[in-house]
Amino acid sequence: MEGDACSSYAEEVKPSWRCFSYEEISRATNKFHPDNLVGRGGFAEVFKGSLRSGQNVAVKRLAKGEAGQLKEKEFLVELGILGHVRHPNTANLIGCCIENGLHLISDFGLAKWLPKQWTHHSVIPIEGTFGYLAPEYFMHGIVDEKTDVFAFGVLLLEIVTGRRPVDTSKQSLLVWAKPLIESGRIAELADPKLEGKYDMDQMQRLVLTASYCVRQSSIWRPPMSKVLGLLTNDRDSLEAQIRSIIPECQVDEMDDYNLATDCSLDY
Template sequence: MVGQGGYSEVYKGNLSDGRTIAVKRLAKDNKSANKEKEFLMELGIIGHVCHPNTATLVGCCIENGLYLIFNFSQNGNLESALHGKRTKSLDWPVRYKIALGVARGLHYLHKCCKHRIIHRDIKASNVLLGPDYEPQIADFGLAKWLPNKWTHHAVIPIEGTFGYLAPEYFLNGIVDEKTDVFAFGVLLLEIITGRKPVDSSQQNLLLWAKPFMESGNITELIDPSLEDKYDSDQMHRLVLASAYCVRQSSAWRPSMSEVLELLTKGHDSEAAKNWRMPKCTSDSDELNDFSMFFGYHVPTDIDLEEFL
């Protein structure tokens, strides 16, 4: 076993032709009456996508359980690369490459598929890293089709990962492309800072980072393990894109097309000019709402690891 989630387990295996594979098995203790439907939904979505920055389905199996088979990622996932026990941290060119790759993958899901796909669970552990650290978006277990004539889904119950949930989704169950954009903004901050969305002391990454982003004090955000070895222009682009993506109001977040432009052109892009807004002050309604939303605490009746 190389990974485990709420509803599935992932195993490393080998095929007779020598290929190394990852086998995702629906957890046996999943008692949901809709588990077959959910399996077929994920199978339909992942079988529909085809992009260098999305996971590639190798096959499936319904004997003695429900299984999805993928190519195995030798470099693990982004979460282990950023937060795992490694002797060497990810250098800046690799981090920038991963940020761009995930953005391209999300742009593909939102804009280039025959049907719009909302992933709903963009996070570091769902970004696999190939042999050359090319990222692939994985785990479409929570993904939703969004018909062209629909502006959003209303989803109950709320599912996803604490720290990445957009306010409108967490509070009202509203799901659209901007749900993924918000989560991507948190992911960018994670890449920049090397910090988890919520750490062991319950500190929220967005609340910690927001004052530095607003003041322009970018150096305080940067992962100390980079030791000042980074491209300052690229760093500014990532911080700028993240700041736009994590805005509380979904209407003020850019699309992934605009995010890609921000990541490649920064302040000079049309997206930056179009989305520039007055800076929030500490007493502004948006910041107060933002702080209130992220001011919740870990419930005392459950284990911290279970909550995260």
């Protein structure tokens, strides 16, 4: 976006970010000096910098090269995704710059700037680590907060079992684990290196939480706030937490990734 277009869009969605000038970004990164380069990906470079206010920032610059339109599309999709992400381990956005044909993102500090009706994004081509990818992302390129919930569920299973999500010599972790979870065979799920030396209550809690997170349909996955509750609440609070995730369990609305624990509250 340039000039008036950028201003009108900003007024329409009322963001707390702003459009930086190229001069500001160049000054912050010392003219994109190689010493400030902290990373380079397939379509962008990341530089560290400091604004006049003293705020430290990371600046992602769209790299020049062939297939410019595709790179620009991927770049703007990433901008949209970052606008939704709020996490202490993820840099937040404070603004962007589109000037002189250069597309830049300044990280650290932005708020929600996308139109409210944007509930998810379609991302093409698919990128990510196979084994952690949610079905809706792998099949349709759809990304929302439940995509990460799915990946977290896989991570929990990885911790429980000591197995990688994808192993060329074995079944995928989810395919292997599902029947064991359905039948409650926790001992067979547990990492053999533990030699049975683990707290069964904690192990059951991890498996139960993972089973909710890896549901195929994203609408049946809990938000991370409820995932935290499943992992940390006492037994009485845990039962209430489970009921709040699925107030009324109806088997015909579930899908083939759902586990027996979906319809069982006798944890």
